[in-house]
Amino acid sequence: MRVVKESKPKTPEEALTERRERIEKAVELKEPDKVPLILSSCGDLLRKYITGHDLYFNYEKAREAVIKFVKDYQVDMFLPVLGAEGFIFALAFAEYPDIAPAVRFWSGPMHDILKDKFTKWPGRELPEDSIFQFIGGQFMDIKEYAKFSEDPIAFVNEVILPRSCINLEKIGSPKANAALIRLGSEASKALKFLVDVTVDLANVGMPSLPLTSAYAPLDYIGDFLRTPVGVLLDIRRYPDEVKRACEALVEPIIKVALALKPAGAKYAFIPLHLNEYLSPKLYNEFYWPTLKKIIITLYEQGIKSFVFFEGWHDAHLETILDLPKGWGVALFEKTDVRKAKKVLAGHTCVMGGIPSSLLLEASPDKIKEYIKNLLKEVKVGGGFILANSVEIPKDVPSENLRALIEVVEEEGRY
Amino acid sequence: MSLEDLVEAFINLEEEKVLKNVESLVKMGKNPYEILEACRRAAEVVGERFERGEYFLSELVYAGEIFNNVMKIVLPLIKREIKPLGTILLGTVQGDVHDIGKNIFKAFAEAAGFKVIDIGVDTPPEKFVEAVKIYKPDIVGMSGLLTIAYDAMKRTVEALKEAGLRDKVKVIIGGGRVDENIKRYTGADEWADNAIVGVKKCKQMLGLGG
Known part of the structure; x- marks a missing residue:
């Protein structure tokens, strides 16, 4: 039996091993010693330490901010996601496993180099102390579905990149070539930053997830080619074209995800967007079949998926049971994790449960009470990770974050 | 061709049928304000279906698109000023x-x-x-x-x-x-x-x- 308060402080190595095992056990649907607590940030939370602009444009300052945060708040894992959605580029280079992962997430300088129209950045198109935003755009015409589906990789390289990145407007021009060389050089810096952060975190006893990434095909079309609203109208007006395009994307997306397998990637992060928008009928027709194929193929290749189910996923919860038991981790945003746990217990590791709005507005006691009641219901049997479901706002009081960590220590033990 | 048909087609999100109906009704000399009102009633029903969980966001997006397309035809024909709710x-x-x-x-x-x-x-x-x-x-x-x-x-x-x-x-x-x-x-x-x-x-x- 484990004692609640341990007197001897752990070395970083011991802490790292303990935390990693805690998380792995939960993913394996077992009961760890304690419910793992994972926090993540795309930027807002880290603005506690530096401006939004520095966070994405200055790798060294960003590193310092990450370390400050984990020293201040000792959680089991902290996931800083400090790059914008660049899966369009990863897919463009799907045939090149050495390049695809390096351009998967865009840093601020990469945006400067490409002058892409997908993203907006603090200190550029947005106020200095904002966070980066992915806005996407319509870069493919309705008539081009067939051509896209014939060869998505070629189409993205030849048509979409020139339309969506000002500095790649003319393929083969000195400007475009220079941008690609600069992008390669910057990508190595961005990659080094990611490695450095992993080492920094390990030095203070915090594990990192060996991540690769994938994408739901319909989201790919919505985010990078037709806009979300555009693709939602396309599935009404041109359903067959959309389906064919989704199917054509499966293989290239799997290639991108497997690119990091030799480097030891164990989890593929897949953020979903349109899931909430679709009725079960449309979800099962246009969204789930190709996404399911990707998740299952990766699972068979030894890579579990780590899926962010954005918004309400209630209407599609049961479809997760189509996947093989232990396929991965399901992070929920608005779907109640109590409900998810009931449906998915013994099949899927459920993650989430901390409402950011509660952290912002409630008192430490209220937060403790909320999490205590939540854990009582969801921790039984293991297979649960407590995590923030959306970004934590910068203005969340420190005492509220401390209350969160304390209550997991007090009530999270098995 | 009637306003009831239009309402039904709108609620079922049959875009082509809605637009054809609107055009025919306009040609038949139907009061454009009544067409607008019919589409408003239909949009309200779409909203109710959303609240009951029968429709999802994609249906709202589609209904919004259909409504906007109907307005493009109908609004220029309405001469009198419509007093808004607010x-x-x-x-x-x-x-x-x-x-x-x-x-x-x-x-x-x-x-x-x-x-x-x-x-x-x-x-x-x-x-x-x-x-x-x-x-x-x-x-x-x-x-x-x-x-x-x-x-x-x-x-x-x-x-x-x-x-x-x-x-x-x-x-x-x-x-x-x-x-x-x-x-x-x-x-x-x-x-x-x-x-x-x-x-x-x-x-x-x-x-x-x-």
Whole structure:
């Protein structure tokens, strides 16, 4: 039996091993010693330490901010996601496993180099102390579905990149070539930053997830080619074209995800967007079949998926049971994790449960009470990770974050 | 060809049929205001289906698109002035450039009979204040998807207070990540995390039932 308060402080190595095992056990649907607590940030939370602009444009300052945060708040894992959605580029280079992962997430300088129209950045198109935003755009015409589906990789390289990145407007021009060389050089810096952060975190006893990434095909079309609203109208007006395009994307997306397998990637992060928008009928027709194929193929290749189910996923919860038991981790945003746990217990590791709005507005006691009641219901049997479901706002009081960590220590033990 | 057919086709989201019906009705000399009213009734039913969980966001998006397309045909034909239920000043707050939710809300608010003045995305508090002075809306609707929007919403409410305008308008915040906690934090009067509830609350705030 484990004692609640341990007197001897752990070395970083011991802490790292303990935390990693805690998380792995939960993913394996077992009961760890304690419910793992994972926090993540795309930027807002880290603005506690530096401006939004520095966070994405200055790798060294960003590193310092990450370390400050984990020293201040000792959680089991902290996931800083400090790059914008660049899966369009990863897919463009799907045939090149050495390049695809390096351009998967865009840093601020990469945006400067490409002058892409997908993203907006603090200190550029947005106020200095904002966070980066992915806005996407319509870069493919309705008539081009067939051509896209014939060869998505070629189409993205030849048509979409020139339309969506000002500095790649003319393929083969000195400007475009220079941008690609600069992008390669910057990508190595961005990659080094990611490695450095992993080492920094390990030095203070915090594990990192060996991540690769994938994408739901319909989201790919919505985010990078037709806009979300555009693709939602396309599935009404041109359903067959959309389906064919989704199917054509499966293989290239799997290639991108497997690119990091030799480097030891164990989890593929897949953020979903349109899931909430679709009725079960449309979800099962246009969204789930190709996404399911990707998740299952990766699972068979030894890579579990780590899926962010954005918004309400209630209407599609049961479809997760189509996947093989232990396929991965399901992070929920608005779907109640109590409900998810009931449906998915013994099949899927459920993650989430901390409402950011509660952290912002409630008192430490209220937060403790909320999490205590939540854990009582969801921790039984293991297979649960407590995590923030959306970004934590910068203005969340420190005492509220401390209350969160304390209550997991007090009530999270098995 | 009747208004009832039009309403039914709209509720079932049969876009082509709706547009054909509208064109035929116009040709037949049907009062365009009655066509507009029929589409409003249909949009209301779409909203009810959404609330019952039979329709999802994609159906709202599609219904909004159909409604906007009908309006393109019908509005230029309506000669007399239509008195709106009230005026809503709508914008995505400073620092946030997302507008899908804002646009769905706008379509359904217009369908319900509101006049909506859309001042765009990444809207600084000063711009909201200026627009309130110019348009004198009944309601200020602040939209935002990101968590950075919470603070911008709060600052906008404060700016309205400083300008002495806070008690002249009702304030509603909208977005996928707002709730009762965020309503309190920002000092708004109401919140909605979907367009249908948003429109309902706008009606309620003006004492129009809903």
